[in-house]
Amino acid sequence: MSERRVISVIVSNEHGVLTRITGLFAARGYNIETLTVAPIPDSKYSRLTIVTSGSPRVIEQIIKQLHKLIPVYKVIEHEELIEKEMVLAKIPLGERLADVEALCKAYNGSIVNVGKDGIIVMVADEPKRVKNFVHALSTFAPKEIIRGGVVAIER
Amino acid sequence: MQQMTGARMVVEAMKRENVEVVFGYPGGAIMNVYDEIYKHRYFQHILTRHEQAAVHAADGYARATGKVGVAFVTSGPGFTNAVTGLATAYMDSIPIVVISGQVPMSMIGTDAFQEIDAVGISRPCTKHNFLVKDVKELPFILKEAFYLAKSGRPGPVHVDIPKDVTAQIGEFDYPQEMRLETYKPTYKGNMRQIKKAVEAIAKAKKPVFYLGGGIVRSGAYELVREFVSFTQIPAVETLMARGVLRYDDPMLLGMVGMHGTYAANMAMSEADLLIALGPRFDDRVTGKLSEFAKYAEIIHVDIDPSSIGKLVHVDYPIVGDLKNVLKEMIPLAKEKVDSARYENWREILKRYQELHPLSYEDSGEVLKPEWVIQRVGEKLKGRARISTDVGQHQMWTAQFYPFTRPEEFITSGGLGTMGFGFPAAMGVKRGVPDEIAINFSGDGSILMNIQELITAVEYRLPVINIVLNNHYLGMVRQWQTFFYDKRYAETDLSMQPDFVKVAESFGGIGYRVETKEEFDRALEEAISKNVVAIIDVIVDRYENVLPMVPAGGSLYNMLLEYKD
Ligand SMILES: Cc1ncc(C[n+]2csc(CCOP(=O)(O)OP(=O)(O)O)c2C)c(N)n1
Numbered sequence A: 001m002s003e004r005r006v007i008s009v010i011v012s013n014e015h016g017v018l019t020r021i022t023g024l025f026a027a028r029g030y031n032i033e034t035l036t037v038a039p040i041p042d043s044k045y046s047r048l049t050i051v052t053s054g055s056p057r058v059i060e061q062i063i064k065q066l067h068k069l070i071p072v073y074k075v076i077e078h079e080e081l082i083e084k085e086m087v088l089a090k091i092p093l094g095e096r097l098a099d100v101e102a103l104c105k106a107y108n109g110s111i112v113n114v115g116k117d118g119i120i121v122m123v124a125d126e127p128k129r130v131k132n133f134v135h136a137l138s139t140f141a142p143k144e145i146i147r148g149g150v151v152a153i154e155r
Numbered sequence B: 001m002q003q004m005t006g007a008r009m010v011v012e013a014m015k016r017e018n019v020e021v022v023f024g025y026p027g028g029a030i031m032n033v034y035d036e037i038y039k040h041r042y043f044q045h046i047l048t049r050h051e052q053a054a055v056h057a058a059d060g061y062a063r064a065t066g067k068v069g070v071a072f073v074t075s076g077p078g079f080t081n082a083v084t085g086l087a088t089a090y091m092d093s094i095p096i097v098v099i100s101g102q103v104p105m106s107m108i109g110t111d112a113f114q115e116i117d118a119v120g121i122s123r124p125c126t127k128h129n130f131l132v133k134d135v136k137e138l139p140f141i142l143k144e145a146f147y148l149a150k151s152g153r154p155g156p157v158h159v160d161i162p163k164d165v166t167a168q169i170g171e172f173d174y175p176q177e178m179r180l181e182t183y184k185p186t187y188k189g190n191m192r193q194i195k196k197a198v199e200a201i202a203k204a205k206k207p208v209f210y211l212g213g214g215i216v217r218s219g220a221y222e223l224v225r226e227f228v229s230f231t232q233i234p235a236v237e238t239l240m241a242r243g244v245l246r247y248d249d250p251m252l253l254g255m256v257g258m259h260g261t262y263a264a265n266m267a268m269s270e271a272d273l274l275i276a277l278g279p280r281f282d283d284r285v286t287g288k289l290s291e292f293a294k295y296a297e298i299i300h301v302d303i304d305p306s307s308i309g310k311l312v313h314v315d316y317p318i319v320g321d322l323k324n325v326l327k328e329m330i331p332l333a334k335e336k337v338d339s340a341r342y343e344n345w346r347e348i349l350k351r352y353q354e355l356h357p358l359s360y361e362d363s364g365e366v367l368k369p370e371w372v373i374q375r376v377g378e379k380l381k382g383r384a385r386i387s388t389d390v391g392q393h394q395m396w397t398a399q400f401y402p403f404t405r406p407e408e409f410i411t412s413g414g415l416g417t418m419g420f421g422f423p424a425a426m427g428v429k430r431g432v433p434d435e436i437a438i439n440f441s442g443d444g445s446i447l448m449n450i451q452e453l454i455t456a457v458e459y460r461l462p463v464i465n466i467v468l469n470n471h472y473l474g475m476v477r478q479w480q481t482f483f484y485d486k487r488y489a490e491t492d493l494s495m496q497p498d499f500v501k502v503a504e505s506f507g508g509i510g511y512r513v514e515t516k517e518e519f520d521r522a523l524e525e526a527i528s529k530n531v532v533a534i535i536d537v538i539v540d541r542y543e544n545v546l547p548m549v550p551a552g553g554s555l556y557n558m559l560l561e562y563k564d
């Protein structure tokens, strides 16, 4: 019965807000799969995008408990959303550059840097596709893969 | 705008908030503030002898008066001592503001002397907390602290102020009003939901009022009494709601839950509708959730949306302040609800009441704790405030004392804090000096804040501590008797101080009593002498609190008696 949910939380930009949110999840045993935070331009608020999972009852509690925190301005439960996640990966120089490039293209990504011991690729796509990309990447023996967490916007 | 130090701002803010008393304990990090207390004398400062007691006293004051209680403590150990007080107030939604000193900003994070991450510790046990980083923020934060403590679902607020911030100079522009964009409690209930709820009541055959502590916090008890009396719907009270209905209200079935009455627990189990007004479905009330009120639809009115549907499915959720919601609900119900409709149901419950009334077996040889509580009730009903510690004596008080109004019973429900009763009673006495302050305590609990005898003597807060002395950590002993085959691990308190001498050595008065006559005499004398007292009442060691729903069991499966 556990379902994956993407929740955006708009909070006041003040010290300690993030601890309040993560503390709430930790204390009540809720799950955080990914978490991204950034200030909202020209405002006194920041936006957190949290990917979590739980039964509908748990999700409902999470949302109510988030609302209850004093610096929380708004909690958005996404229904119709566009989600994107970014991933960076470092691939050894020896690998077939053309194949790597083709793979990145297939996922709307690109090679962003070529250094002396590797190339760095970047892809920003839906979380599911990012997962597929990371899987496909394994044939090139990546040295490092860094995923960024989800950001979402309502359609 | 007036320029002043942060420390001065703190005392000025107390003045603006009409604070008449602060309970506290000084130390290095908060000395600037204490210096201003010395200079201005805007309020009385009561020096407790432990920070935990300061916070409990502020809490007891708040519970008895409905005002915000205030405590000041220093950094490090001063603050950590206060944490149990914050947690106690948090679990019972009590409005208090606790101000702690902190090491100077420049030293934060260096493991300085008496530095502790106070806001890190208080975050999960306060409604909100602040670390004040600049004196410019201080007036707003102080105002916000009081506002948050008492608005919406009340609760403790903690303000941590570094020592250099109390020394900085700034403008004291104290806000008149508070409006926060991110915090807007819902006070008015949704009218559509209210109508639906009233219809559900009108249609029900076996409705029960499930009355909770929210009624006390909202000050809605008169409306509740009205609602109950014209609908003639039977009612149960949680521990926190004792006194919402008068003890002799014919509709009152008694307390519900682990040590609730047979009739109250059966009513919940057989009802087809619960009208839940400000309770929170605590596990000590519901027992096994899957069996709880399993035939009932549920109306739940609460100011905290996260309370609704947290543990059980609610059919008619109404978010709002009980006072507002009931004002809308009652006229509608007067049109729609026919009290005659529930006659059968009342008959059934009356039979349950007669079948297993709350009772105990009195004895000619040894005092029974229940007798003592009833006796105090006979003598002081309606003119005393009753606080308790935690254990068997607390449950017996909840069961047997004849409560006549809310705010009469002061007890730590959610956290169950031993050591709460005496300091809380000092706060109560300070808040309502014209009433008698009784603290029913146990021989275990009373020692957890016994040092406060000196505070009570010094500030003339004549609390009468009635220690129901069973020479045991009685409640734990009872569980050992029932569930651990009488293996009494570390619950025997045969080794005891001489409570009479203890009281006397602090300048109070002590009695040790073993008979009814001795008890009557001691109580009378303690009241007429109007001094701090301990009445050490030697009671039956093996008395048990009954009925009892074993933890995790179903409400309708009560142990009604225990035979050795
Ligand atoms: C601070 C704290 N420690 C431990 C407990 C666990 N506890 C609950 S009741 C109880 C026994 C209390 O003994 P006493 O005060 O003598 O009361 P009695 O049950 O005998 O009436 C204990 C240890 C508690 N509630 N609070």
Ligand SMILES: [Mg+2]
Binding pocket: B391, B442, B443, B444, B468, B469, B470, B471, B472, B473, B474
């Ligand atoms: Mg005891």
